[in-house]
Amino acid sequence: MNQFNPQVTSSALSSTQGQGTIDRSEKIQLAIAAVVTDVLPNGNLIVSGSQEVRVNYELRLLNVAGIVRPLDISKANTISYDKIAEARISYGGRGRIMEVQQPTLLQQIYDRLKPL
Numbered sequence: 001m002n003q004f005n006p007q008v009t010s011s012a013l014s015s016t017q018g019q020g021t022i023d024r025s026e027k028i029q030l031a032i033a034a035v036v037t038d039v040l041p042n043g044n045l046i047v048s049g050s051q052e053v054r055v056n057y058e059l060r061l062l063n064v065a066g067i068v069r070p071l072d073i074s075k076a077n078t079i080s081y082d083k084i085a086e087a088r089i090s091y092g093g094r095g096r097i098m099e100v101q102q103p104t105l106l107q108q109i110y111d112r113l114k115p116l
Contacts (some may be wrong), residue, residue: 008065032064060093
């Protein structure tokens with residue numbers, strides 16, 4: 001009687017290793033002009049201002065809005081950001097570094113679907 005006795009041997013080894021770093025720091029110290037957009041019944045001022053700065057192919061955007069008490073405004077007609085009530089301060093931008101750190105939606109889909 002003949003017996004069929006197949007023997008199959010296989011082995012697989014897979015290894016992946018990766019490294020990456022991004023080191024980015026910014027220190028901003030800006031004076032921004034703002035305009036009074038409204039005056040509240042108690043005399044407080046609603047202010048809003050924005051500024052765009054281009055640095056090394058990057059467009060940096062700074063927006064400030066909030067409520068200011070007239071007595072907090074200095075004789076030089078300035079006020080520190082920590083004296084703005086309900087402050088809404090945003091700082092961001094767009095440009096080459098942002099494109100690498102946050103690719104477009106289509107680039108993200110392509111990166112996920114492309115073969116490893």
